Amino acid sequence: MMMFGKISRQLCSLKKIPWSCDSRYFWEWLNTVFNKVDYERLRDVGPDRAASEWLLRCGAKVRYCGHQKWLHDYNTLPGSSIDRYKIQAIDATDSCIMDIGLDHMVGLEHVEKITLCKCHYIEDNCLQRLSQLEN
DSSP states (O other): HHHHHHHHHHHHHOSSOHHHHHHHHHHHHHHHHHHHHOOHHHHHHHHHHHHHHHHTTOOOOOEETTTTEEEEEBBOOSSOOOTOOEEEEEEOOOOOOGGGGGGGGGTTTOOOEEESSSSSOOHHHHHHHHHOOOO
């Protein structure tokens, strides 16, 4: 923790870069951490659970097949069997999902709708990768 404080003080003391730029880079770095794929976790819990965890961690919402309510709180993720909850819809409005996290979506078979509104980290290459996912 002391190291982080020292680094942040050094960043703040730079005169060439305004604080808003430092803040933006910090949040981008943090969002990159949230998007990192844990392939072991993906293998252990399956694609729907791993994708749900990723999407909720990044601020998106998910709706499962057979359910009307959107799930938006990471702490309320259902803790039952792997195959019971299948993602049917994703609302990523104002979320921090980015290209490096799209591997979470490999293996999702029931997604019918994805909303990407005000997703600042979604770029053309991300949309291209998304269109190349099977199912």
